[in-house]
Amino acid sequence: MPDPLRVVIAEDHYLVREGTRRLLEDTGEADVLAAVGTAGELLDAVGRLRPDVVIADIRMPPGHHTEGIAAAHAIRAGHPGTGVVVLSQHANENYAFDLFRRGTDGLAYLLKERIGEVDELLRALREVAAGRSVVDPRIVEVLMGSHARAADAPLSRLTRRELDVLRHMAEGKTNRAIAESLRLSESTIEKHVNSTFAKLGLAEIPQLHRRVSAVLAYLRHAPAGPD
């Protein structure tokens, strides 16, 4: 059993905040250092407590817009060791793009209702704490289902199977987990992953970051950008 994750929760809704705290603490895999209600308090707590990971609501006082994203950027800039999971009620990919606009490392974009699936939440917390990235399957679904993509986007060069693999990768899954989901052998998955990297021009990048960059490329190019 690894050390429990040191977590700070930022959520302005009391019931959600305390519920999330209880859920996490009940698993015994997370240690909630603080639960605050505003972005300011969050930054303050992160500065003091240096948590492994932060769970931040996307909307917080005073503006109730995207204070969570701003706070995530501030935390990633100030404390690269702290990962941030942004919980959002918006099933809109543009918020994810906003979050990932400076890089995907140590950042996750999850829909708020994922707190109902503690295991998923914990997995995401561990991914971002390790400096990796997670995107909510719902967002990925939207992007995959979208017809609105530019013809020259790098993703158009991927096969359907490669896109499937990439989608699972974007969800933060390992090759083994992807293989299980798609009912394929791990080596086949590895082959698809490598060809995907090649097609996206990521072959020279060190192994660890390739996956993240692939996800980044996926996220960047999935929308139909201005021609």
Next chain:
Amino acid sequence: MSLMAAARNRGMHIVAVCGGVCMLWATLIGTTQLQNRYTLPWILGSVLPCYFAGLFTWWHAPTSPVAKRLLLIGTWLSVTIAIRYSTTLLIRAFDWNLRPTPHALQLPAEYGLQVLSQSCDLVVSILVVRLLALLPDGRYAFPYERRVLGALWGLLALPALLPLTGMTQLTVHYVVFYYPEAWLPGLGAVLLVLRCLRAPAAGRRDIAALLPFAVPGALLLLARAASRLFRTWQGEQGVLYFVGAVLGALPYVVISLAIVYAAFRHRLLGVDLAIRRSAVYGSLWLIINSWYLGMALTLGLTAGQYLPVGLSLLVAVVATALFQPLRARLNALAERRVFGKRLSRFELLVQFGTTLEHAYDLGRLAPRLATGLHEGLNLRWVRVRLGGDGLPVSLGEAGTRPAGPPGAPLGEFPLLYGEDVLGIIEYGPKAEGRCTPEDHDIGETLARSAALAVHNVRLTAELCARVEEVQRQAAELDASRARIVHAQDTERRRIERRLHDGIQQELVALVAKLALARSCLRRGGDIDAALTEMRDDAYRVIDELRELAHGIHPPILTDQGLVAAVTSCARRMPIPVTVHSEDSMGGVRFALDVEESAFYLVSEALTNVLKHAAATHVTIRMARGGGRLLVEVRDDGAGFPTETTRGSGLTGMRDRIEAVGGELAIISGPGTGTVIRARLLERVREETRA
């Protein structure tokens, strides 16, 4: 033919000379030998006008039958009076009695002279009938005319035959034969009316134009004959005589004036007359004044019979003064008829001022100005062009411009208002005489005033257009406001239904499931599956809520702006949608209402595409330019006829766009796809986050 024509022409010369000689002879013996006071009045009042008018028209239109007849009447009147005076001289010398008496026997010489005198009168009357009946061209148009008029000459036999039949009853004798002018001119008038009625439509107008002269002429002759009859009965004395003299002269004057005027003005003699206006006016003047002099003399003479010399002189002077306005009016009428309205400069400007005051219709103003100037200054031609510079051009022309290459006009004044040229006034030389500097001043003044008037018309037109536009906008605004309110109400009801019938029901169901799970737990059952189910239910409720909230107002629009919201919307479309947004759009946040309207337009357009267009591809373009935000949604679908399609969706779109001061264009046609294009006033938001 030409010989015959020459012979006839010579004949007319003889007639003319004969008429002049007879008139002189009658005047001479009438005034000197007979000392007949009424010689001069009669000659001046009727014979001279008639003779002169005949001479004048015949001189200018030698081949016209009407002219010849008129001259013949004039001459015959002279001949008649000459014969009458000559016979009077003879009667005096031989002491004959020419008056028909019932029982007295007549000497052959007396009888002959009586027949001659009566025949002369008859001839005059017949000539008048022939003149009247054959107006305006003097030629036979219908066979019956020839028969009736020819038969008239047969009347000449009556004066000779009637006394032989023993018909001596005075009344019949007088009315029917002795004074045939009592009924013969009436016959002429009737024939003319008949002719007018039977004439083809084209010619009828010419004849009808003469009826107002011919009929009163005939009636006057009738009245004169009646008065003469009365006079014979009462004796040739006093007021009655005066009235008789006036009546006797008037018909000849009226007919003379009418024919001279008609010959000139309407060219009724069938000859293209080229008479100077001044000559025509001169003739009319002469006829009027001759008659006037004759009447004044008659009055003086009549008064002299009753009053002492001094008093009768006074009466004559007063009467002359009283008649003077009548004469002046007649002269002015003749002048106006011949020369048109000739106004003083002051009158001209006042008249133009009044015309311009009511100038709101340039199409009517231009001809009025042209005619006014043409008649007022007696110009050969005038051309007025009004308008231009944003106004429709209207032309007005009066007079005829000489054919051939148009030379430079004599006067040319552009209508200037500031720098704007609002028309031009051009005119040629005067019909008679030369243009004075004062005439040009009038042209220039008129041009200046007309420029102001045209400018006023322009202002009025602009104002009207603007007022109409404002009224239209106001009406449209009211309607659109009502539609927006209605749309809002509908939307609120829709949300309320979704909250109550959808989300609330699901939550109630969730509560029920919770209760079930609890009772199951109490019974010691396993509720893990139930909990998973409830979680999924909750997810569904959350999804629905999210969708509903998005429908009310997409948060992405507030948080990230138009391009992000449109792109996101496009991604959720089940058909390919390409979004082009200009680089200048990046990072710009427009005013909230502008962004909302633009987004609403796109999402409504996309909804329409899905619902109706059956399109395979949609392109959305967003750009900025000229202070406008441009949004275009183009599909390759079925399209629709824009003229007949009035969907509430399209109206709603227009309302939304126009509510923020934008314009919407819908370009579509069956089979050509649809383009929805909006131009919105680009108002950039002050603060980035509202």
